[in-house]
Every structure is written in C-alpha cells, then in structure tokens.
Amino acid sequence: MFVRLVYESFRRQKRRKLLAGAAIALGVTVATAMIAVATDIGDKINRELRTIGANLVVTPQEDSLDLDIGGVNVKPPTDGAFLNESDLSNILGIFWHNNITGFAPMLPVPVKLSHNAHPINAILLGTYFSHPVTYGTDKLTTGVRTTHPWWKVSGAWPSDNSSDVLLGDRLAREIGATTGDEITVAGRPLHVSGILSTGSGEDGEIVAPLALAQQVIGRPGAVRRVYVSALTKPEDAFARRDPKSMSGAIYDRWYCSPYPQSIAYQLQEAIPHSHAEQIRQVSQNEGAVLTRIEGLIFLITLAALFASGLAVSAAMATAIFERRTEVGLMKALGAGKLAIASIFFAEAALLALLGGIIGFVTGSLLAHRIGESIFNSQISIQPVLLPVILAIAVIVTFAGSAAAIRRAVQFDPVFALRGEL
16 A cells, blocks of 8 residues: 555656656756766866976975074085986876876086077076986986976977977077077077077077086986976865874875875985975965865755755655645544655655656766866766765655655645545
C-alpha cells in the first residue's frame, strides 16, 4: 500500500513533481559543476598564475648574512658569492619536484659594450633560455621562456649553446643597434638575434646564454641567483611557523604541504650553501586570488542550492495543499503523523535521487565545458562526488519540503475532508 500511494502521487501529480524535480536538478547541476571545478581548480589556476613569473628566488647563503655592530651594517662590500650550476639539477630531486614548473639561473656581469666604435658600460645577464636539465630519470626543459613569460622578443630567441644575445630595447635605442647587428662585449664579437622588451631592468641590459657570461668573468659554473616557478598553496598561520620549532608528525605535515615556505626550505636543502625565500608580492597575490575565487564558487553553490530549496518548498506546498482531502481521509482512517510524513518524505527522497542523478550528469558536462573554455583542459570528476551530490540533493529537498510536510501532518481531518483548509 505504501509503494502504491507513492506511485499514485507521481502518476496523478506529474506537473508538480516535474517542477520540483527540475528545481532539484538545476540546483544540483550548478552544485556539481562548482564542486568539481573547486576540487580541481587549484593547480589549474596556479598554472595560469605562473604566467606572472617566478615566485621563489634562491641566492648564495652568504648574501643573507648581515653583520651589525652598534646598529651599523659593517658587512664588507662584495660582488657576492656564487651558487654552482651543477647543483641546480637537484631542484628536480626535492619532495615537491613535480610542482616545479621551471627555473632560471641568473649571472649579471659588468662589461664594456661597443657598437659602431662607441664603447659604453653595460650589464651582460647570463641565463637559460630553453635549457634541458636532467636528474635521474626526471627531465625538464627550463629557462626564462618558462619563468618570465612576459618577456617579448622581436627577432629570434638565442640558443643556450650559441654566442647570440638579446639586446634590451632601451639599450638598443641608445647605441643604435637592431636585430642582426654585431656588437662587441668584453672584446668578444656577438650577434644580436633579437630585441628584448620586458618593461623592467632587462631593457637596459644584454641577455646572453649563461655559459657565455661565465666565460666572460672566467667562472665556469657560477650562478648568482636562481628564480624558481612552483605550484604552491596559499599560506596560512601553519605555513608561517618556523620548521626548527617543529618535530615529528607536525614537521612532516608542514614539510609535505606545498607551501611556498616549505618548497623554499627544500630548495635550500637541495642546493648547497644557498638561501631560498618566496617573492612575497607574487605568492601573496596568488593566495588572495585563489581564496577569492574559491569563496565566489562557494557562494554560487550556496545560492543555487538555496534557490533550489525555495522552488522545492513552493512546489511541495502546492502539491500537499491539493492533496489535503487525501491526507484528511488517511487521518480519518487512523493513519498517524509518522505514517503520513513518511509518505511525503519518501516522495521527496525519490525526487531528490532522480533530480540528483540528472543534475550530476548535467553538472559533469558543464564542468568539462568550463574546464575547456577557461583553462583549456579537462576537469576531472571524482567518482566519490556522486554520493556527495546525492546526499546534498536529499538534504536540500528535505529542507525545502519540511515546512509543507509539517503542515500536512497537522491537518484536521474534519476540515480537510470538507475542503475548508
């Protein structure tokens, strides 16, 4: 009898049930898409944000040491120490090596530049452009083309094993050089393969392969600093803790979390005599953007589910009002409040499951579409999301139906059978 009552309700009130089911499906569609995007969005947004440049910098440990006497810094003037280029491959051996999207060593060298017999002082900046690095079985092609994607070149990028250079556009205008010209740097003839525009200090420099800069100063393997681009999670209070004050499971949790600080700590372990730190302006901006986007997704999901709950409430209230005579008859025949409520909650649960399945399928398609149109990649839908979505659908449906069902079980059978309610 119970099953038949539920079946007859769906058969006789097709329009009401269809409206309620559509409201559930629409709300669940948005919730599915937003939850799928939110669970898969971190790395994708992080990769998009990597276009604003490296977020970590590694320098020689000696550069981070200050000597103060009486409040006066007496650290002797120096051109600084150097890192060893051969140690840079160790970056691919850290715990979070899969989060390293690229790195670029830098070696600035003061030189004499001559073009058309007009010598001037300039800076020769040695770096990687697109250099293959190997660590065990791991391989990565890296350089400024990865870590500094805003650099624009008019002409051709130099090869890392050539004597071609890029000339900053401000410096090129100053000496009257163009792509294809020959310049003399520290007595060496070099070919200008392109004009570089960065909007920063490199516009007044010569950017060359790292090996060339090392030859100019006679320091094979020397590196002054390394810019590292890594996928990280926004820092919180736990991320800012000093690892020296932690031990055991707490230290392992901090070490195994992709915070900028923990990745910087691992870089210091991998590169001897180095000091690594986050470029705070970049890292903090990334964290703020991620937090705001996740907050927006959360609000959109709540709004969709709230609207779905209101629509279900209105549809169920109308459906139950139309069935007031049926409720009155059941109460007159001795049905208790629990029995009547169970019928309506069973109908609501069936609606929630049907609407939830339809919404899950539609939301999955919407999530894939969002991934393709915004991130140019697929959003992966985890199988565990289906029971979560169905549970959300049931909760929203029950919440929207509760008030109407509560009113139904309180109907006076005498007035209900007269149709006076």
